[in-house]
Amino acid sequence: MISLQEVSKSYKSGEGIFEAVQSVSLTVREGTIHGIIGPSGAGKSTLLRMMNVLELPDQGKVMVGGKDLTTLPEKELRLARRSIGMIFQQFHLLNNRTVSGNVSVPLELAGIGKKQRKERVQECLKFVGLPDKARQYPAMLSGGQKQRVAIARALAHRPSLLLCDEPTSSLDPGTTAEILDVLRHINKTLGVTIVIVTHEMDVVKEVCHAVSVVEQGRLTDGFELEVRPGKSDITQRPSYREQLLGKAGMRDV
Ligand SMILES: Nc1ncnc2c1ncn2[C@@H]1O[C@H](COP(=O)(O)OP(=O)(O)OP(=O)(O)O)[C@@H](O)[C@H]1O
Numbered sequence: 134m135i136s137l138q139e140v141s142k143s144y145k146s147g148e149g150i151f152e153a154v155q156s157v158s159l160t161v162r163e164g165t166i167h168g169i170i171g172p173s174g175a176g177k178s179t180l181l182r183m184m185n186v187l188e189l190p191d192q193g194k195v196m197v198g199g200k201d202l203t204t205l206p207e208k209e210l211r212l213a214r215r216s217i218g219m220i221f222q223q224f225h226l227l228n229n230r231t232v233s234g235n236v237s238v239p240l241e242l243a244g245i246g247k248k249q250r251k252e253r254v255q256e257c258l259k260f261v262g263l264p265d266k267a268r269q270y271p272a273m274l275s276g277g278q279k280q281r282v283a284i285a286r287a288l289a290h291r292p293s294l295l296l297c298d299e300p301t302s303s304l305d306p307g308t309t310a311e312i313l314d315v316l317r318h319i320n321k322t323l324g325v326t327i328v329i330v331t332h333e334m335d336v337v338k339e340v341c342h343a344v345s346v347v348e349q350g351r352l353t354d355g356f357e358l359e360v361r362p363g364k365s366d367i368t369q370r371p372s373y374r375e376q377l378l379g380k381a382g383m384r385d386v
Pocket residue numbers: 144145146151153171172173174175176177178179180332
């Protein structure tokens with residue numbers, strides 16, 4: 134289980150202090166795919182980046198696997214982070230490394246031996262359906278293939294949690310569906326808990342078991358989902374929620 138407990142984060146700017154996340158508490162059930170949705174600038178990415186303390190909250194706790202990541206000494210935090218993979222909208226691959234070189238990076242940083250690295254890289258590439266692309270460079274790949282490489286890299290350490298920051302926002306609808314299939318497969322077959330930040334209703338509708346709604350740095354709603362494409366029996370709710378559910382063709386369960 135992952136739980137954020139009353140986390141807050143402010144940024145200083147020329148105009149003063151901006152409160153990007155304000156006292157948010159949120160629980161992600163183990164083994165689920167959890168969406169975080171809301172308008173642009175609402176604080177979704179900041180919230181996600183606090184889940185692996187890429188962004189250190191000013192206040193509050195980040196509980197992952199029974200430990201508060203905000204209080205862990207650096208060495209322990211590094212180890213804890215190995216069980217948390219992350220992928221991004223822009224893939225963040227190293228262009229001067231081959232596909233297998235990219236997937237190998239976290240294993241190299243962890244000091245894993247060459248033979249073991251090679252085996253694990255092959256396993257991960259096979260899992261995401263790219264075993265034949267190992268020797269190619271990112272520039273030779275499509276957007277969907279690049280995201281698969283990023284996913285393979287995120288899986289290298291066998292994470293229990295995968296954080297996804299707008300993973301399909303650079304992709305066309307067909308490729309989006311393929312990437313969502315990969316994420317669903319990871320959740321189902323490996324039992325990995327997945328958190329997806331997205332502004333796309335279809336992503337929530339397709340894969341999420343639960344969703345949290347973030348607006349202006351605050352959690353304004355959260356609910357379990359039953360995916361019902363095409364249905365319109367939407368429970369009356371406050372405006373943003375109505376809008377979300379309506380667009381996604383979902384209802385409360
Ligand atoms: N490092 C930073 N320094 C200053 N301000 C920041 C920083 N990171 C985020 N912000 C501000 O905090 C607010 C929340 O940003 P965040 O990226 O979390 O929102 P978001 O909901 O993910 O938005 P989007 O959907 O547009 O990516 C924004 O107003 C953003 O400009």
